[in-house]
Amino acid sequence: MHNFPLTLLISLLIFSGLTAQNTAPGIATPWNSVCAESYVAFFDTSSTIYTSWSWSFPGGTPSASSLQHPVVYYPVEGTYIATLNAQGAAGGSFGLSMPVTVGSPSEQVLFFENFEEGLAQWEVINPDGATTWRPSVVGGALLGSRAALMPNYNYDAEGQADALISPAIDCDGQESLFLDLDYAYQRHSPLFVDTFRIYVSTDNGATFPHLVYEGAESGQGNFATAPDGVSPFVPQSSEDWCFGEESPGCISVDLSPFSGTAALRIKLENTNQYGNNLYIDNVRLAGACGDSSLPPVAAFSADSIQGCAPMQVQFMDGSAGEPDSWQWFFPGGEPASSTLPNPIVTYESPGSYTVVLSVANEAGSDTEIRQSYIEVQSEPSAAFSFNLNGSTAAFESQAAPGTELLWDFGTGEQAASANPVYTFPAPGSYLVTLEAMNKCGTATFSVPVVVAGPPQAGFFTDFLSGCAPVLVQMINTSSADAADFSWSFPGGFPEASTEPDPIVSYESPGTYEVQLVVSNSTGADTLIQEIVVSGLPESAFIPQVLPGNLTVSFINNSINGLTFEWDFGDGSSSTEVMPVHTYSSPGLYMVSLTVYNECDAATSTAEFRLVLPPDASIQLPWDTFCAPASIAPVDAATGYVDTRLWIAQGASPDTAYGDAPTFVYASPGAYDIVLYVANAAGEATDTFPIWVTGQPEAAFTFETDGAAVDFINNSTGGLQWQWDFGDGSQLSGEEGPSHVYQAAGLYEVALIAINACGADTVMAAVEIILPPAAQFVLASSEGCAPFSVEVEAEGVAQTDEVLWLAPGASPPFSNEPMAAFTYAAAGQYELTLVVENMAGADTLVQPISVEALPIVGIEAEVEGYLVNFTAVGTLSSLLQWDFGDGATGEGGELSHLYAGPGDYEVVLTAANSCGETSDTLLLTLLPAPPTAAYEFLQGSGCAPFAATFINTSVGADSLHWSFENGLPPTSQEEMPTVVFESPGTYQVELVVWNESGADTASGEVLAIAPPAAGFSWEPGDNGLVAFSNQSQGDSLGFEWDFGDGAFSSAENPIHQYAINGTYEVMLTAWNSCDTQKTTAMVSVLTEARAEPVGQQHCRVQPNPTRGRAHFLADGYGAASLHLQLLHATGQMVWAQAWPEKRQYWSVEVPVYRFPRGLYWLRAEIGGQVVTLPLVVQ
Structure with a gap:
């Protein structure tokens, strides 16, 4: 540690x-x-x-x-x-x-976190944006009063992983690293167990692939620092922490494999299971430095200490100090020794093996010996013996001790004891199986157990030769407990036998009865069966053939046949007794039937023809002929044909038989050649129409419509056509074409009519007359008044009449091909030419544009120094402006911005092709009114504060400031500084003016009041306390610490305490000016969490809640559930019952339907009534 x-x-x-x-x-x-x-x-x-x-x-x-x-x-x-x-x-x-x-020598502390100042240097990973890590006041810590809290108790988010990620820690140059941290955790119950993991990143937090620690309470005291508890866990003394006397010890992880990492980051991750609170404190990463001058202390571990042969084990040195040499001994292992720090060893054989590690450095050495440290198991073996007494068997296992056993008695029943005694339900043979299992595999051993009873007779026969005379082997299949056999064979030789499997001969075909009587000491049984002795086979069949049908049914008249083999003569076969076969095509077929039995085989055959109705078809190379015509039609009929008849009306001869007749047609006309074919299945007819023709005669008429002509073909006997329209255009092969001529004239049109027998030509003249086209050319269509034009009409040779129209000119009209017109005034005119002949008329209009000198004027609209100019009069396309300040412009409407006030002479010049004119405007501009504006250097601050104002007005000659409750209250400076002593919001006004007017700008400044924290509280029932925030100040934020590990940022929270006691409640109020804290001791009298004693648990989470809550219960056995939700006034607002019985309940309570306040959730479950408070926020 x-x-x-x-x-x-x-x-x-x-x-x-x-x-x-x-x-x-x-x-x-x-x-x-x-x-x-x-x-x-x-x-x-x-x-x-x-x-x-x-x-x-x-x-x-x-x-x-x-x-x-x-x-x-x-x-x-x-x-x-x-x-x-x-x-x-x-x-x-x-x-x-x-x-x-x-x-040195000592430890180098590379990183330390005591969470006394919160989580500022940690990155908080909160995937769902809900409850996550936060600082909390705790008791019993080694030093300080705060720790990092993960509030699992009030966090219903199963599987959600929230994490703290440390800043990057420089471990460059380190040879050993150890991570130590304190923690406190209490498991809620076996159903609600949270998991804590530690990961390491060596790439500055890009990934965290290294899991170095995992802890979850199993119920054996391996992780939790306090016994299971169903109230929110808050450590109160040192016994609640990992360093307490009854605790499993604090977390210490050797991170030496990551030594030398330049940017190492540590992730502390909590996986929620809706359990209880986890606290982390005093996170320290340290390494050794200097010469310790201490000998090492040998210690080691292995990745696995139990397994199956062959077993591979990774040993890891965990020695304290700084050993520089290692000597391992592995008796029975491969290798048997090693000098590596972390060797890998293989154990080939089962057994218990001792491991020895000796470590040393300059200061000394140490040895760790672990007897029977490695346990290698073998695959199991299965065997047993038994003693049968009647139907009861006593079994004795011979498998190795410590093996898991499973007996299967062959009856569907099983047992797991070592030496079971079993009574079989009935006589018979049972296959008893013993299955032996351990971690290395499974072995099975089976033995049949026969339980005696009255025998059962059974046999079948095997014919040893073919047909009569025949030998028959009787094969006995009676039950194994049969002791005596008595056979009877009427008609056979011998006629009786006592052998188990006798052989009997039968001389003649027939059906014979065989009887077997079996017996033992408990009774007898009889079985009688018949056998059939066969004779030689005889083959015979009749095919049923129907004309027009390809399906044939075969009637099998064979004798003594057991199997049948049909050959249908088309490559198909069958083994059916009475087959039905469909042929793919008609034809002559030979069918055979071979009949088999155990004696011999016999074959018979039959031949028949299958016919379908024929299909008549005539083929000729073409259908048109010239008289006289000799025609030889080709017979293309398909199918079998018995009768064939040709009919050729109008020919010589007009009928014929056979498949290649010849018919002669002397006269032109349309004729039909008919072929009739027939067989037994049906008949068919085909008709081929032909045409016999003579020489064609060409003839046509036409109709004209201007240049378009429609030609009507009146020819006889023609099959093809060729038209020549006489204008050099492409020939046409249409029967009655239409053609458009491109010019007037007289055209010679020819038509040639063609058929197979020759051609004929006819010709006719076609005259085309077209309307005239009006055309003339002007030397110029534009000019200045007075403007004269001379014109001449073109193409008057095909024109009967000419008319000129010139409105606005002198003269206004003329009938001569050549004419002259004069336009005295400016304007837009049209000159029109009209020409006409007997085919129609045409008109051409030419626009005439006559211009004069432009007339121009100026209009102006003044907006400050911006002037909008508009040109008026008879304008031209060219307008030039001189704005009198050196600037110019073009166009009919322009805007110009002058630099300042003054007198300006504006000149507008208009020009066109006839000359130019101009207009002048004298323009006087006055100064613009000012625009008031200002900026703050500081618009708000903590009272008292000084604000500086900057005048940003435009065009002002003078200014005046007014400051509500400021010092000074007024000013004429460009950038005054004003002090606001008291908190509040105050008006600021700036007035500016010049000779053209005045303007005002106003705004506000905010003097912020610092916070003054204060609160009162009102205790309620069952641990509920309503807090009233009495803090003073502007724009305040709040944080409540309720003294039980819970926090809130609400202004006036309602909090429920789970345990009786006095809590130190702290309210922190802050704004941009300051942070103030106040505390008070709050005494709470509450009932214990509403859960039955023992292993029965129920809870409602989350609580308080804003939308949804869940009721959870377990430990009541299979129980139904009835819930009622009551308002604090006692009124029931919701109820629901679940009559089915469950071991575990988790149901939703729809509190989102109801307003905020205190409610009571009443649960009837397992014959008990539990009432839980529920706060809806």
């Missing part, structure tokens, strides 16, 4: 002004001496509450502290004096000092 000693080196220097109660002032540190670069914890151990502390640490960092229990870093060797001056609330004080030796 590496827990620090409690050495108190105290020198009393000053002692004055203590009251009668201030009788035990003191300071302490856990260590006499430490190495350089170590952390030393100092504690105020006074029994009186002091309110201020002044520590002095020459040579340490920090060199001074106002904490009650500081931790100081000493980097250099030497002897230093630490001094504490403390001041009490009642005016008493004391001063003490103590020496601290820093040097």
Whole structure:
């Protein structure tokens, strides 16, 4: 163990002004001496509450502290004096000092945490954001009064892992490391057991792969420091901690494998099982430094001390001191010795083995011997004997002692004793099995046990030869307890026998009766069976064939057949007696049937044809012929054909038989060739239409629509067509095409009609007339008034009439192809040309644009020094501005910002293609009104406080400040400083002005009142206390310490105490100005937690709660449950019953439905009534 000693080196220097109660002032540190670069914890151990502390640490960092229990870093060797001056609330004080030796050989304390100042340097891991680690006031600690608490009791989050992660600790250069910590823990009950684990990170907390400690109370006192308890656990004395006399000892972990890590971090993790509270205190990581000059103390451990052969064991040196050599001895192991610190040894054979370790350094040596330390077991062996008396057997196991046994008596019943006595339920043969088990395996041993009774007759026959005459072997299968046999074989030879398995001969086929009578001393049994003696087989069958059907049923007329083998003639076979077979295609088939029995085989055959209705089909290379035509159709019928007939009406001949006729058609026309085929299954017909033609005759007409022409084909006998439209366009093969000509004219159109017998051509003239197109060109369509244009119409050769329209011009119209027009005034005009002939008319419109000099004016809108300008008049595309201050611009609407007040001459110039004009505006601008604004250097502070105000106004010539309740109350300075003596919120006003006007800016400052903590309380029933916060001050935060390990940040909490007693309750009130604490002793009278004595437990958690609560109970046996929730007034607000019986209950109470307040949960369970208080917040 590496827990620090409690050495108190105290020198009393000053002692004055203590009251009668201030009788035990003191300071302490856990260590006499430490190495350089170590952390030393100092504690105020006074029994009186002091309110201020002044520590002095020459040579340490920090060199001074106002904490009650500081931790100081000493980097250099030497002897230093630490001094504490403390001041009490009642005016008493004391001063003490103590020496601290820093040097080697000793221990280097790399890290120490006493949690007296909270968890500031720890990272808290709280995955669910709910209850987690927090500091707590405790009793019985070695030094100090606070520890880190994980409140499992009020935390219903099964499996939730909350952790504390230390800061990075520099272990570079260390050769040995030990982690020590104090803890206190009380298990709630066997159902609610929490787990504590310690992990190590060597990568500065990126991962924590190394589990170095795990603790969970098993009920054997291996982890808990106090007996099981169903109330919230708060350590009160040293006996409640790991260093108490009845406790398992504090945690000490050798972290030497992680020596040399530059950034080592430690994770303390609690896994919640809804159990009880865990406290951690005085976490210390230390290493050795200097020459200890002490011999080592031998100690070791192994990863496993029991196992099965072959067994491999990892031995680990745990010697104290600093050994530099190791000598191990492993009698019966491989290797038998080793000089490694942590060797691996294999034990091949079962047995008990002794292990010896000798360690040494320059100061000496030490030896640790552990007799029979390693236990190696072998696989089990199973064997037994028995003594049978009637139906009762006494069994005796021959397995090795210490082996777990399981008997199976072959009846479905089992036993686990070493030498059972068993009575079998009935006569018979039973296979009894013994199964022997240990940690190394399982072995079984089985023996049949026969229990005698009246025999049972049984036999079967085996024919030794074929058909009659035949030899038959009688095979006896009677029960094993049969003693005598009597056989009877009527018709056989011999006719009787007393042998167990006689042989009998039968000369003739037939059915014979065999009788067997078996007997023993307890009775007899008879069995009669028949046997059949067969003769030679005879094969015969009839196929049932139906025309048009490919499925054939076969009627088997064979004699003396036992098995049958059919060959259906298509590659298929069958062993059925009366098979039905479906063929894949019609045809001629030979079928055979072979009949077998034990005597011989016989075969018969039958041939038959299967037919389906035929399918008629005619094939010809084409269907059109020129007269006279000689046609030879091809017979493509499928299937079997008995009859074939051709019919060719209009041909010579007009009928024929056979499969290759020839028909001659003398005249053109449409004809049908018909083929008729038939067989026994049916008939079919196919018809092939043909056409016999002569020479074609070409003819067509047409219809025109402008340039579009539709052609109507009136040809006869044509099958293909070729059109030539006479305009050089692509030829067309359509029967009746449509064609669009691109120009007027007379076109020669030709049509050629074509068929297989020849071609014919016809021609016709087509005339195309198109409407005229209006076209003319202007030299220019834009100009300045007066503007003249001359025009000439184009393409008038196909035009009958020409008309010019010129509104606004002189002349306004003309009928001549060439014309001239003059526009006297500016404007937008249209010049139109209309042309016409017998096919239609066309129009062309040309826009005319006539411009004049622009007319321009200026409009202005003034907004301070920003002026919005707008150009008015007959505007042009080019507008130039001169704003009179050197700036210019372009456009119809512009905004310009002048630099300041003054007189400005603004000129706007407008220009177009006909010239330019301008307008001038004289503009006078006055100064802008001011804008009031200011800033704080400090807008709030703790009264009294000084605030500095900065004027940030724009355009102001003068200013005036007003400060409510400030000193001074007014000011004309640009940056005044004002003092606010009393707490409160005060108005600030700034007024600024110039020749154009004034403006005001106002705001507030806050003088914050420091906190003054105070509270009262009102006790209720069953340990409930309602606290009333009477603290004063602005923007206060609160923390309540109820003195029982519970905390709250509510302003006016309601707290339930679980145990009678007087508690010191502390209220801490704080704001940005200060922190104030006040305490009071609160006496609580409460009933014990409402749980039955013994192993019966029930609770409601969490309590208090804001939304949901759970009622949990165990230890009542199989019991039903009835719950009632009653308001503090006695009114029942909810009830529910569960009639089923359970060993363990966990049900939800829906308190989220009800308003805040005190409730009572009444439970009827296992014939008992339990009432629990429940607070809804």
